[in-house]
Amino acid sequence: MDEADRKLLKMMQDGIPLVKRPFAEVASSLGIAEDEVLQRLQRLLDEGKIRRFGASIAHRKIGVIANAMCVWNVPDERVDGVGDIIAGFDEVTHCYVRSRARDWGHNMFAMVHGRTKQECEEVADRITKAIGVHDRKILFSEREFKKTGVRIE
Amino acid sequence: MDEVDRSILNSIQDGFPLTSRPFAELGARLGLSEDEVISRIQKLKDANIIRRIAPVIDVKKLGGASTLVAMSVPLDRVDEVAGIINAYSEVSHNYLRQDKYNIWFTVSASSKSRLDQILKEIEEKTGYPYINLPTVRVFKLGVKFEV
CATH class of the missing domain: 3.30.70.3460 (Alpha-Beta Plaits)
Incomplete structure:
Protein backbone atom coordinates (compact mmCIF):
# COMPACT_ATOMS: atom_id res chain seq x y z
CA MET A 1 0.00 0.00 0.00
CA ASP A 2 1.61 3.20 -1.17
CA GLU A 3 0.47 6.80 -1.21
CA ALA A 4 -1.29 6.33 -4.55
CA ASP A 5 -3.29 3.37 -3.14
CA ARG A 6 -4.30 5.48 -0.17
CA LYS A 7 -5.39 8.38 -2.38
CA LEU A 8 -7.35 6.00 -4.58
CA LEU A 9 -9.20 4.37 -1.67
CA LYS A 10 -9.91 7.73 -0.14
CA MET A 11 -11.25 9.07 -3.42
CA MET A 12 -13.55 6.05 -3.85
CA GLN A 13 -14.88 5.59 -0.34
CA ASP A 14 -18.05 7.59 -0.93
CA GLY A 15 -18.83 5.53 -4.00
CA ILE A 16 -18.04 5.41 -7.68
CA PRO A 17 -19.91 7.73 -10.05
CA LEU A 18 -22.81 6.12 -11.89
CA VAL A 19 -21.52 6.69 -15.40
CA LYS A 20 -20.48 4.30 -18.17
CA ARG A 21 -16.79 4.46 -17.30
CA PRO A 22 -16.70 5.17 -13.54
CA PHE A 23 -13.07 4.11 -13.13
CA ALA A 24 -11.98 6.42 -15.94
CA GLU A 25 -13.62 9.30 -14.11
CA VAL A 26 -11.87 8.36 -10.84
CA ALA A 27 -8.60 8.02 -12.76
CA SER A 28 -8.89 11.43 -14.34
CA SER A 29 -9.48 13.15 -11.02
CA LEU A 30 -6.33 11.43 -9.71
CA GLY A 31 -4.36 12.20 -12.86
CA ILE A 32 -3.58 8.54 -13.57
CA ALA A 33 -4.71 6.06 -16.24
CA GLU A 34 -7.94 4.06 -16.01
CA ASP A 35 -5.91 0.85 -16.34
CA GLU A 36 -3.81 1.81 -13.37
CA VAL A 37 -6.92 2.35 -11.24
CA LEU A 38 -8.27 -1.06 -12.24
CA GLN A 39 -4.93 -2.79 -11.62
CA ARG A 40 -4.48 -1.18 -8.22
CA LEU A 41 -8.01 -2.10 -7.14
CA GLN A 42 -7.57 -5.69 -8.29
CA ARG A 43 -4.27 -5.98 -6.42
CA LEU A 44 -5.74 -4.49 -3.21
CA LEU A 45 -8.60 -6.98 -3.53
CA ASP A 46 -6.19 -9.90 -4.08
CA GLU A 47 -4.16 -8.81 -1.04
CA GLY A 48 -7.32 -8.67 1.07
CA LYS A 49 -6.85 -4.99 1.81
CA ILE A 50 -10.14 -4.45 0.04
CA ARG A 51 -12.51 -7.01 1.55
CA ARG A 52 -15.04 -6.70 -1.22
CA PHE A 53 -15.94 -4.24 -3.90
CA GLY A 54 -19.63 -3.58 -4.27
CA ALA A 55 -22.82 -1.98 -3.13
CA SER A 56 -23.75 -1.34 0.49
CA ILE A 57 -27.47 -1.84 0.97
CA ALA A 58 -29.66 -0.07 3.53
CA HIS A 59 -31.28 -3.13 5.12
CA ARG A 60 -34.04 -1.09 6.66
CA LYS A 61 -35.18 0.11 3.26
CA ILE A 62 -35.75 -3.43 2.00
CA GLY A 63 -37.88 -4.49 4.93
CA VAL A 64 -35.08 -5.95 7.04
CA ILE A 65 -35.89 -3.70 9.95
CA ALA A 66 -34.81 -5.65 13.01
CA ASN A 67 -31.15 -5.91 13.87
CA ALA A 68 -30.24 -7.94 16.91
CA MET A 69 -26.84 -8.20 18.47
CA CYS A 70 -26.94 -11.64 20.08
CA VAL A 71 -24.26 -12.48 22.62
CA TRP A 72 -23.37 -15.65 24.46
CA ASN A 73 -20.90 -16.37 27.23
CA VAL A 74 -19.07 -19.31 25.71
CA PRO A 75 -16.39 -21.15 27.70
CA ASP A 76 -13.02 -20.50 26.06
CA GLU A 77 -12.44 -24.16 25.26
CA ARG A 78 -15.72 -24.34 23.33
CA VAL A 79 -15.29 -21.16 21.27
CA ASP A 80 -13.99 -22.90 18.10
CA GLY A 81 -16.87 -25.32 17.68
CA VAL A 82 -19.54 -22.85 18.74
CA GLY A 83 -18.31 -20.13 16.36
CA ASP A 84 -18.47 -22.51 13.42
CA ILE A 85 -22.04 -23.52 14.27
CA ILE A 86 -23.24 -19.92 14.58
CA ALA A 87 -21.49 -18.86 11.37
CA GLY A 88 -23.46 -21.58 9.57
CA PHE A 89 -26.77 -19.78 10.12
CA ASP A 90 -27.83 -17.80 7.04
CA GLU A 91 -29.53 -15.17 9.20
CA VAL A 92 -26.21 -14.37 10.87
CA THR A 93 -24.25 -11.77 8.91
CA HIS A 94 -21.36 -11.30 11.34
CA CYS A 95 -19.94 -13.59 14.00
CA TYR A 96 -16.96 -12.67 16.19
CA VAL A 97 -15.30 -13.64 19.42
CA ARG A 98 -14.45 -10.54 21.41
CA SER A 99 -12.49 -9.86 24.59
CA ARG A 100 -14.38 -10.00 27.86
CA ALA A 101 -14.31 -6.79 29.91
CA ARG A 102 -14.87 -5.71 33.51
CA ASP A 103 -18.52 -6.63 34.03
CA TRP A 104 -19.13 -7.99 30.53
CA GLY A 105 -18.63 -11.74 30.18
CA HIS A 106 -20.38 -12.41 26.87
CA ASN A 107 -17.60 -13.15 24.42
CA MET A 108 -19.43 -14.52 21.35
CA PHE A 109 -21.19 -11.93 19.18
CA ALA A 110 -23.54 -12.60 16.27
CA MET A 111 -25.45 -10.02 14.26
CA VAL A 112 -28.85 -11.34 13.28
CA HIS A 113 -31.03 -9.48 10.76
CA GLY A 114 -34.72 -10.06 10.27
CA ARG A 115 -38.01 -8.52 9.25
CA THR A 116 -39.27 -8.42 12.83
CA LYS A 117 -37.86 -8.64 16.33
CA GLN A 118 -39.71 -11.90 16.76
CA GLU A 119 -37.97 -13.36 13.70
CA CYS A 120 -34.60 -12.44 15.24
CA GLU A 121 -35.57 -13.95 18.59
CA GLU A 122 -36.54 -17.20 16.89
CA VAL A 123 -33.16 -17.37 15.18
CA ALA A 124 -31.39 -16.64 18.48
CA ASP A 125 -33.39 -19.44 20.11
CA ARG A 126 -32.44 -21.90 17.38
CA ILE A 127 -28.77 -20.92 17.71
CA THR A 128 -28.92 -21.25 21.50
CA LYS A 129 -30.37 -24.74 21.15
CA ALA A 130 -27.77 -25.69 18.53
CA ILE A 131 -24.79 -24.58 20.61
CA GLY A 132 -26.14 -25.55 24.03
CA VAL A 133 -24.91 -22.34 25.64
CA HIS A 134 -27.73 -20.72 27.57
CA ASP A 135 -26.06 -17.64 29.06
CA ARG A 136 -27.33 -15.34 26.33
CA LYS A 137 -28.58 -11.81 25.70
CA ILE A 138 -30.28 -10.18 22.72
CA LEU A 139 -29.63 -6.48 22.25
CA PHE A 140 -31.91 -4.99 19.61
CA SER A 141 -30.93 -1.73 17.99
CA GLU A 142 -33.46 0.84 19.08
CA ARG A 143 -31.91 3.68 17.14
CA GLU A 144 -29.24 3.98 14.50
CA PHE A 145 -27.12 6.99 15.38
CA LYS A 146 -24.60 6.38 12.63
CA LYS A 147 -23.79 3.93 9.89
CA THR A 148 -21.08 4.78 7.41
CA GLY A 149 -18.51 2.58 5.82
CA VAL A 150 -15.13 2.15 7.43
CA ARG A 151 -13.17 5.13 6.18
CA ILE A 152 -9.62 6.18 5.50
CA GLU A 153 -8.48 9.53 6.81
CA MET B 1 -38.68 -2.34 -6.48
CA ASP B 2 -39.29 -5.22 -8.89
CA GLU B 3 -37.61 -8.53 -9.68
CA VAL B 4 -35.08 -6.84 -11.95
CA ASP B 5 -34.07 -4.46 -9.16
CA ARG B 6 -33.69 -7.43 -6.84
CA SER B 7 -31.47 -9.26 -9.30
CA ILE B 8 -29.33 -6.14 -9.63
CA LEU B 9 -29.05 -5.77 -5.84
CA ASN B 10 -28.09 -9.42 -5.45
CA SER B 11 -25.38 -9.17 -8.09
CA ILE B 12 -23.65 -5.92 -7.13
CA GLN B 13 -23.00 -6.48 -3.42
CA ASP B 14 -19.80 -8.30 -4.16
CA GLY B 15 -17.97 -9.16 -7.33
CA PHE B 16 -18.70 -5.79 -8.90
CA PRO B 17 -16.77 -5.96 -12.21
CA LEU B 18 -13.46 -4.15 -12.02
CA THR B 19 -13.46 -3.41 -15.72
CA SER B 20 -13.69 -0.35 -17.90
CA ARG B 21 -17.45 -0.72 -18.52
CA PRO B 22 -18.72 -2.46 -15.37
CA PHE B 23 -22.39 -1.63 -15.95
CA ALA B 24 -22.26 -3.09 -19.44
CA GLU B 25 -20.81 -6.29 -17.97
CA LEU B 26 -23.49 -6.42 -15.29
CA GLY B 27 -26.08 -5.85 -18.00
CA ALA B 28 -24.70 -8.74 -20.03
CA ARG B 29 -25.00 -11.01 -16.97
CA LEU B 30 -28.55 -9.90 -16.26
CA GLY B 31 -29.86 -9.47 -19.79
CA LEU B 32 -30.19 -5.68 -19.54
CA SER B 33 -28.70 -2.80 -21.44
CA GLU B 34 -25.89 -0.76 -19.90
CA ASP B 35 -28.16 2.31 -19.77
CA GLU B 36 -30.91 0.42 -17.99
CA VAL B 37 -28.50 -0.92 -15.37
CA ILE B 38 -27.19 2.58 -14.69
CA SER B 39 -30.64 4.16 -14.50
CA ARG B 40 -32.00 1.45 -12.19
CA ILE B 41 -28.98 1.71 -9.88
CA GLN B 42 -29.39 5.50 -9.89
CA LYS B 43 -33.04 5.11 -8.82
CA LEU B 44 -32.09 2.63 -6.07
CA LYS B 45 -29.50 5.10 -4.90
CA ASP B 46 -31.94 8.03 -4.99
CA ALA B 47 -34.33 5.92 -2.88
CA ASN B 48 -31.43 5.34 -0.42
CA ILE B 49 -31.70 1.58 -0.90
CA ILE B 50 -28.13 1.52 -2.21
CA ARG B 51 -25.89 3.58 0.03
CA ARG B 52 -22.85 3.50 -2.22
CA ILE B 53 -20.85 1.29 -4.57
CA ALA B 54 -17.37 1.36 -3.13
CA PRO B 55 -14.44 -0.68 -1.88
CA VAL B 56 -14.95 -2.10 1.61
CA ILE B 57 -11.56 -1.94 3.25
CA ASP B 58 -9.93 -4.19 5.83
CA VAL B 59 -8.55 -1.73 8.36
CA LYS B 60 -6.24 -4.25 10.03
CA LYS B 61 -4.63 -5.27 6.75
CA LEU B 62 -4.01 -1.58 6.08
CA GLY B 63 -2.13 -1.30 9.38
CA GLY B 64 -5.01 0.16 11.37
Missing part, protein backbone atom coordinates in the same frame (compact mmCIF):
# COMPACT_ATOMS: atom_id res chain seq x y z
CA ALA B 65 -6.94 -0.96 14.42
CA SER B 66 -10.62 -1.30 15.22
CA THR B 67 -12.85 -2.20 18.12
CA LEU B 68 -16.39 -2.30 19.48
CA VAL B 69 -17.10 -0.05 22.45
CA ALA B 70 -20.05 0.01 24.83
CA MET B 71 -21.02 2.84 27.16
CA SER B 72 -23.59 3.14 29.87
CA VAL B 73 -25.33 6.49 29.45
CA PRO B 74 -28.48 7.89 31.12
CA LEU B 75 -31.32 7.99 28.58
CA ASP B 76 -31.74 11.75 28.77
CA ARG B 77 -28.13 12.21 27.66
CA VAL B 78 -27.86 9.65 24.86
CA ASP B 79 -28.39 12.18 22.04
CA GLU B 80 -25.69 14.47 23.32
CA VAL B 81 -23.25 11.61 23.90
CA ALA B 82 -24.04 10.04 20.49
CA GLY B 83 -23.28 13.41 18.93
CA ILE B 84 -19.87 13.56 20.60
CA ILE B 85 -19.08 10.01 19.46
CA ASN B 86 -20.36 10.52 15.89
CA ALA B 87 -18.18 13.59 15.43
CA TYR B 88 -15.23 11.23 14.92
CA SER B 89 -15.09 10.13 11.28
CA GLU B 90 -13.38 6.95 12.53
CA VAL B 91 -16.68 5.90 14.15
CA SER B 92 -18.44 3.77 11.52
CA HIS B 93 -21.46 2.42 13.40
CA ASN B 94 -23.29 3.70 16.46
CA TYR B 95 -26.49 2.24 17.90
CA LEU B 96 -28.73 2.67 20.90
CA ARG B 97 -29.45 -0.76 22.41
CA GLN B 98 -31.47 -1.88 25.38
CA ASP B 99 -29.03 -2.94 28.07
CA LYS B 100 -27.13 -1.53 31.01
CA TYR B 101 -24.59 -0.70 28.28
CA ASN B 102 -26.84 1.18 25.88
CA ILE B 103 -24.58 2.97 23.41
CA TRP B 104 -22.62 0.64 21.14
CA PHE B 105 -20.21 1.93 18.55
CA THR B 106 -17.39 0.70 16.36
CA VAL B 107 -14.19 2.62 15.76
CA SER B 108 -11.70 1.95 12.95
CA ALA B 109 -8.58 4.07 13.15
CA SER B 110 -5.40 4.32 11.13
CA SER B 111 -3.31 3.04 14.06
CA LYS B 112 -3.68 1.52 17.52
CA SER B 113 -2.43 4.76 19.10
CA ARG B 114 -5.03 6.85 17.24
CA LEU B 115 -7.71 4.38 18.37
CA ASP B 116 -6.61 4.67 22.01
CA GLN B 117 -6.56 8.45 21.72
CA ILE B 118 -10.14 8.57 20.37
CA LEU B 119 -11.43 6.36 23.20
CA LYS B 120 -9.64 8.47 25.78
CA GLU B 121 -11.06 11.68 24.32
CA ILE B 122 -14.59 10.27 24.22
CA GLU B 123 -14.31 9.21 27.84
CA GLU B 124 -13.04 12.67 28.82
CA LYS B 125 -15.65 14.57 26.80
CA THR B 126 -18.64 12.51 27.88
CA GLY B 127 -17.63 11.65 31.42
CA TYR B 128 -18.88 8.07 31.03
CA PRO B 129 -16.62 5.04 31.26
CA TYR B 130 -16.62 2.48 28.48
CA ILE B 131 -15.83 -1.14 27.95
CA ASN B 132 -13.56 -2.00 25.06
CA LEU B 133 -14.38 -5.25 23.23
CA PRO B 134 -11.84 -5.80 20.43
CA THR B 135 -12.27 -8.75 18.07
CA VAL B 136 -10.25 -11.79 19.03
CA ARG B 137 -11.39 -13.95 16.16
CA VAL B 138 -13.69 -13.59 13.15
CA PHE B 139 -15.96 -16.51 12.31
CA LYS B 140 -18.16 -14.76 9.76
CA LEU B 141 -18.15 -11.40 8.10
CA GLY B 142 -21.25 -10.76 6.07
CA VAL B 143 -20.46 -9.78 2.54
CA LYS B 144 -23.86 -10.08 1.03
CA PHE B 145 -27.52 -9.67 1.83
CA GLU B 146 -30.03 -11.64 -0.27
CA VAL B 147 -32.79 -9.28 -1.34
Whole structure:
Protein backbone atom coordinates (compact mmCIF):
# COMPACT_ATOMS: atom_id res chain seq x y z
CA MET A 1 0.00 0.00 0.00
CA ASP A 2 1.61 3.20 -1.17
CA GLU A 3 0.47 6.80 -1.21
CA ALA A 4 -1.29 6.33 -4.55
CA ASP A 5 -3.29 3.37 -3.14
CA ARG A 6 -4.30 5.48 -0.17
CA LYS A 7 -5.39 8.38 -2.38
CA LEU A 8 -7.35 6.00 -4.58
CA LEU A 9 -9.20 4.37 -1.67
CA LYS A 10 -9.91 7.73 -0.14
CA MET A 11 -11.25 9.07 -3.42
CA MET A 12 -13.55 6.05 -3.85
CA GLN A 13 -14.88 5.59 -0.34
CA ASP A 14 -18.05 7.59 -0.93
CA GLY A 15 -18.83 5.53 -4.00
CA ILE A 16 -18.04 5.41 -7.68
CA PRO A 17 -19.91 7.73 -10.05
CA LEU A 18 -22.81 6.12 -11.89
CA VAL A 19 -21.52 6.69 -15.40
CA LYS A 20 -20.48 4.30 -18.17
CA ARG A 21 -16.79 4.46 -17.30
CA PRO A 22 -16.70 5.17 -13.54
CA PHE A 23 -13.07 4.11 -13.13
CA ALA A 24 -11.98 6.42 -15.94
CA GLU A 25 -13.62 9.30 -14.11
CA VAL A 26 -11.87 8.36 -10.84
CA ALA A 27 -8.60 8.02 -12.76
CA SER A 28 -8.89 11.43 -14.34
CA SER A 29 -9.48 13.15 -11.02
CA LEU A 30 -6.33 11.43 -9.71
CA GLY A 31 -4.36 12.20 -12.86
CA ILE A 32 -3.58 8.54 -13.57
CA ALA A 33 -4.71 6.06 -16.24
CA GLU A 34 -7.94 4.06 -16.01
CA ASP A 35 -5.91 0.85 -16.34
CA GLU A 36 -3.81 1.81 -13.37
CA VAL A 37 -6.92 2.35 -11.24
CA LEU A 38 -8.27 -1.06 -12.24
CA GLN A 39 -4.93 -2.79 -11.62
CA ARG A 40 -4.48 -1.18 -8.22
CA LEU A 41 -8.01 -2.10 -7.14
CA GLN A 42 -7.57 -5.69 -8.29
CA ARG A 43 -4.27 -5.98 -6.42
CA LEU A 44 -5.74 -4.49 -3.21
CA LEU A 45 -8.60 -6.98 -3.53
CA ASP A 46 -6.19 -9.90 -4.08
CA GLU A 47 -4.16 -8.81 -1.04
CA GLY A 48 -7.32 -8.67 1.07
CA LYS A 49 -6.85 -4.99 1.81
CA ILE A 50 -10.14 -4.45 0.04
CA ARG A 51 -12.51 -7.01 1.55
CA ARG A 52 -15.04 -6.70 -1.22
CA PHE A 53 -15.94 -4.24 -3.90
CA GLY A 54 -19.63 -3.58 -4.27
CA ALA A 55 -22.82 -1.98 -3.13
CA SER A 56 -23.75 -1.34 0.49
CA ILE A 57 -27.47 -1.84 0.97
CA ALA A 58 -29.66 -0.07 3.53
CA HIS A 59 -31.28 -3.13 5.12
CA ARG A 60 -34.04 -1.09 6.66
CA LYS A 61 -35.18 0.11 3.26
CA ILE A 62 -35.75 -3.43 2.00
CA GLY A 63 -37.88 -4.49 4.93
CA VAL A 64 -35.08 -5.95 7.04
CA ILE A 65 -35.89 -3.70 9.95
CA ALA A 66 -34.81 -5.65 13.01
CA ASN A 67 -31.15 -5.91 13.87
CA ALA A 68 -30.24 -7.94 16.91
CA MET A 69 -26.84 -8.20 18.47
CA CYS A 70 -26.94 -11.64 20.08
CA VAL A 71 -24.26 -12.48 22.62
CA TRP A 72 -23.37 -15.65 24.46
CA ASN A 73 -20.90 -16.37 27.23
CA VAL A 74 -19.07 -19.31 25.71
CA PRO A 75 -16.39 -21.15 27.70
CA ASP A 76 -13.02 -20.50 26.06
CA GLU A 77 -12.44 -24.16 25.26
CA ARG A 78 -15.72 -24.34 23.33
CA VAL A 79 -15.29 -21.16 21.27
CA ASP A 80 -13.99 -22.90 18.10
CA GLY A 81 -16.87 -25.32 17.68
CA VAL A 82 -19.54 -22.85 18.74
CA GLY A 83 -18.31 -20.13 16.36
CA ASP A 84 -18.47 -22.51 13.42
CA ILE A 85 -22.04 -23.52 14.27
CA ILE A 86 -23.24 -19.92 14.58
CA ALA A 87 -21.49 -18.86 11.37
CA GLY A 88 -23.46 -21.58 9.57
CA PHE A 89 -26.77 -19.78 10.12
CA ASP A 90 -27.83 -17.80 7.04
CA GLU A 91 -29.53 -15.17 9.20
CA VAL A 92 -26.21 -14.37 10.87
CA THR A 93 -24.25 -11.77 8.91
CA HIS A 94 -21.36 -11.30 11.34
CA CYS A 95 -19.94 -13.59 14.00
CA TYR A 96 -16.96 -12.67 16.19
CA VAL A 97 -15.30 -13.64 19.42
CA ARG A 98 -14.45 -10.54 21.41
CA SER A 99 -12.49 -9.86 24.59
CA ARG A 100 -14.38 -10.00 27.86
CA ALA A 101 -14.31 -6.79 29.91
CA ARG A 102 -14.87 -5.71 33.51
CA ASP A 103 -18.52 -6.63 34.03
CA TRP A 104 -19.13 -7.99 30.53
CA GLY A 105 -18.63 -11.74 30.18
CA HIS A 106 -20.38 -12.41 26.87
CA ASN A 107 -17.60 -13.15 24.42
CA MET A 108 -19.43 -14.52 21.35
CA PHE A 109 -21.19 -11.93 19.18
CA ALA A 110 -23.54 -12.60 16.27
CA MET A 111 -25.45 -10.02 14.26
CA VAL A 112 -28.85 -11.34 13.28
CA HIS A 113 -31.03 -9.48 10.76
CA GLY A 114 -34.72 -10.06 10.27
CA ARG A 115 -38.01 -8.52 9.25
CA THR A 116 -39.27 -8.42 12.83
CA LYS A 117 -37.86 -8.64 16.33
CA GLN A 118 -39.71 -11.90 16.76
CA GLU A 119 -37.97 -13.36 13.70
CA CYS A 120 -34.60 -12.44 15.24
CA GLU A 121 -35.57 -13.95 18.59
CA GLU A 122 -36.54 -17.20 16.89
CA VAL A 123 -33.16 -17.37 15.18
CA ALA A 124 -31.39 -16.64 18.48
CA ASP A 125 -33.39 -19.44 20.11
CA ARG A 126 -32.44 -21.90 17.38
CA ILE A 127 -28.77 -20.92 17.71
CA THR A 128 -28.92 -21.25 21.50
CA LYS A 129 -30.37 -24.74 21.15
CA ALA A 130 -27.77 -25.69 18.53
CA ILE A 131 -24.79 -24.58 20.61
CA GLY A 132 -26.14 -25.55 24.03
CA VAL A 133 -24.91 -22.34 25.64
CA HIS A 134 -27.73 -20.72 27.57
CA ASP A 135 -26.06 -17.64 29.06
CA ARG A 136 -27.33 -15.34 26.33
CA LYS A 137 -28.58 -11.81 25.70
CA ILE A 138 -30.28 -10.18 22.72
CA LEU A 139 -29.63 -6.48 22.25
CA PHE A 140 -31.91 -4.99 19.61
CA SER A 141 -30.93 -1.73 17.99
CA GLU A 142 -33.46 0.84 19.08
CA ARG A 143 -31.91 3.68 17.14
CA GLU A 144 -29.24 3.98 14.50
CA PHE A 145 -27.12 6.99 15.38
CA LYS A 146 -24.60 6.38 12.63
CA LYS A 147 -23.79 3.93 9.89
CA THR A 148 -21.08 4.78 7.41
CA GLY A 149 -18.51 2.58 5.82
CA VAL A 150 -15.13 2.15 7.43
CA ARG A 151 -13.17 5.13 6.18
CA ILE A 152 -9.62 6.18 5.50
CA GLU A 153 -8.48 9.53 6.81
CA MET B 1 -38.68 -2.34 -6.48
CA ASP B 2 -39.29 -5.22 -8.89
CA GLU B 3 -37.61 -8.53 -9.68
CA VAL B 4 -35.08 -6.84 -11.95
CA ASP B 5 -34.07 -4.46 -9.16
CA ARG B 6 -33.69 -7.43 -6.84
CA SER B 7 -31.47 -9.26 -9.30
CA ILE B 8 -29.33 -6.14 -9.63
CA LEU B 9 -29.05 -5.77 -5.84
CA ASN B 10 -28.09 -9.42 -5.45
CA SER B 11 -25.38 -9.17 -8.09
CA ILE B 12 -23.65 -5.92 -7.13
CA GLN B 13 -23.00 -6.48 -3.42
CA ASP B 14 -19.80 -8.30 -4.16
CA GLY B 15 -17.97 -9.16 -7.33
CA PHE B 16 -18.70 -5.79 -8.90
CA PRO B 17 -16.77 -5.96 -12.21
CA LEU B 18 -13.46 -4.15 -12.02
CA THR B 19 -13.46 -3.41 -15.72
CA SER B 20 -13.69 -0.35 -17.90
CA ARG B 21 -17.45 -0.72 -18.52
CA PRO B 22 -18.72 -2.46 -15.37
CA PHE B 23 -22.39 -1.63 -15.95
CA ALA B 24 -22.26 -3.09 -19.44
CA GLU B 25 -20.81 -6.29 -17.97
CA LEU B 26 -23.49 -6.42 -15.29
CA GLY B 27 -26.08 -5.85 -18.00
CA ALA B 28 -24.70 -8.74 -20.03
CA ARG B 29 -25.00 -11.01 -16.97
CA LEU B 30 -28.55 -9.90 -16.26
CA GLY B 31 -29.86 -9.47 -19.79
CA LEU B 32 -30.19 -5.68 -19.54
CA SER B 33 -28.70 -2.80 -21.44
CA GLU B 34 -25.89 -0.76 -19.90
CA ASP B 35 -28.16 2.31 -19.77
CA GLU B 36 -30.91 0.42 -17.99
CA VAL B 37 -28.50 -0.92 -15.37
CA ILE B 38 -27.19 2.58 -14.69
CA SER B 39 -30.64 4.16 -14.50
CA ARG B 40 -32.00 1.45 -12.19
CA ILE B 41 -28.98 1.71 -9.88
CA GLN B 42 -29.39 5.50 -9.89
CA LYS B 43 -33.04 5.11 -8.82
CA LEU B 44 -32.09 2.63 -6.07
CA LYS B 45 -29.50 5.10 -4.90
CA ASP B 46 -31.94 8.03 -4.99
CA ALA B 47 -34.33 5.92 -2.88
CA ASN B 48 -31.43 5.34 -0.42
CA ILE B 49 -31.70 1.58 -0.90
CA ILE B 50 -28.13 1.52 -2.21
CA ARG B 51 -25.89 3.58 0.03
CA ARG B 52 -22.85 3.50 -2.22
CA ILE B 53 -20.85 1.29 -4.57
CA ALA B 54 -17.37 1.36 -3.13
CA PRO B 55 -14.44 -0.68 -1.88
CA VAL B 56 -14.95 -2.10 1.61
CA ILE B 57 -11.56 -1.94 3.25
CA ASP B 58 -9.93 -4.19 5.83
CA VAL B 59 -8.55 -1.73 8.36
CA LYS B 60 -6.24 -4.25 10.03
CA LYS B 61 -4.63 -5.27 6.75
CA LEU B 62 -4.01 -1.58 6.08
CA GLY B 63 -2.13 -1.30 9.38
CA GLY B 64 -5.01 0.16 11.37
CA ALA B 65 -6.94 -0.96 14.42
CA SER B 66 -10.62 -1.30 15.22
CA THR B 67 -12.85 -2.20 18.12
CA LEU B 68 -16.39 -2.30 19.48
CA VAL B 69 -17.10 -0.05 22.45
CA ALA B 70 -20.05 0.01 24.83
CA MET B 71 -21.02 2.84 27.16
CA SER B 72 -23.59 3.14 29.87
CA VAL B 73 -25.33 6.49 29.45
CA PRO B 74 -28.48 7.89 31.12
CA LEU B 75 -31.32 7.99 28.58
CA ASP B 76 -31.74 11.75 28.77
CA ARG B 77 -28.13 12.21 27.66
CA VAL B 78 -27.86 9.65 24.86
CA ASP B 79 -28.39 12.18 22.04
CA GLU B 80 -25.69 14.47 23.32
CA VAL B 81 -23.25 11.61 23.90
CA ALA B 82 -24.04 10.04 20.49
CA GLY B 83 -23.28 13.41 18.93
CA ILE B 84 -19.87 13.56 20.60
CA ILE B 85 -19.08 10.01 19.46
CA ASN B 86 -20.36 10.52 15.89
CA ALA B 87 -18.18 13.59 15.43
CA TYR B 88 -15.23 11.23 14.92
CA SER B 89 -15.09 10.13 11.28
CA GLU B 90 -13.38 6.95 12.53
CA VAL B 91 -16.68 5.90 14.15
CA SER B 92 -18.44 3.77 11.52
CA HIS B 93 -21.46 2.42 13.40
CA ASN B 94 -23.29 3.70 16.46
CA TYR B 95 -26.49 2.24 17.90
CA LEU B 96 -28.73 2.67 20.90
CA ARG B 97 -29.45 -0.76 22.41
CA GLN B 98 -31.47 -1.88 25.38
CA ASP B 99 -29.03 -2.94 28.07
CA LYS B 100 -27.13 -1.53 31.01
CA TYR B 101 -24.59 -0.70 28.28
CA ASN B 102 -26.84 1.18 25.88
CA ILE B 103 -24.58 2.97 23.41
CA TRP B 104 -22.62 0.64 21.14
CA PHE B 105 -20.21 1.93 18.55
CA THR B 106 -17.39 0.70 16.36
CA VAL B 107 -14.19 2.62 15.76
CA SER B 108 -11.70 1.95 12.95
CA ALA B 109 -8.58 4.07 13.15
CA SER B 110 -5.40 4.32 11.13
CA SER B 111 -3.31 3.04 14.06
CA LYS B 112 -3.68 1.52 17.52
CA SER B 113 -2.43 4.76 19.10
CA ARG B 114 -5.03 6.85 17.24
CA LEU B 115 -7.71 4.38 18.37
CA ASP B 116 -6.61 4.67 22.01
CA GLN B 117 -6.56 8.45 21.72
CA ILE B 118 -10.14 8.57 20.37
CA LEU B 119 -11.43 6.36 23.20
CA LYS B 120 -9.64 8.47 25.78
CA GLU B 121 -11.06 11.68 24.32
CA ILE B 122 -14.59 10.27 24.22
CA GLU B 123 -14.31 9.21 27.84
CA GLU B 124 -13.04 12.67 28.82
CA LYS B 125 -15.65 14.57 26.80
CA THR B 126 -18.64 12.51 27.88
CA GLY B 127 -17.63 11.65 31.42
CA TYR B 128 -18.88 8.07 31.03
CA PRO B 129 -16.62 5.04 31.26
CA TYR B 130 -16.62 2.48 28.48
CA ILE B 131 -15.83 -1.14 27.95
CA ASN B 132 -13.56 -2.00 25.06
CA LEU B 133 -14.38 -5.25 23.23
CA PRO B 134 -11.84 -5.80 20.43
CA THR B 135 -12.27 -8.75 18.07
CA VAL B 136 -10.25 -11.79 19.03
CA ARG B 137 -11.39 -13.95 16.16
CA VAL B 138 -13.69 -13.59 13.15
CA PHE B 139 -15.96 -16.51 12.31
CA LYS B 140 -18.16 -14.76 9.76
CA LEU B 141 -18.15 -11.40 8.10
CA GLY B 142 -21.25 -10.76 6.07
CA VAL B 143 -20.46 -9.78 2.54
CA LYS B 144 -23.86 -10.08 1.03
CA PHE B 145 -27.52 -9.67 1.83
CA GLU B 146 -30.03 -11.64 -0.27
CA VAL B 147 -32.79 -9.28 -1.34
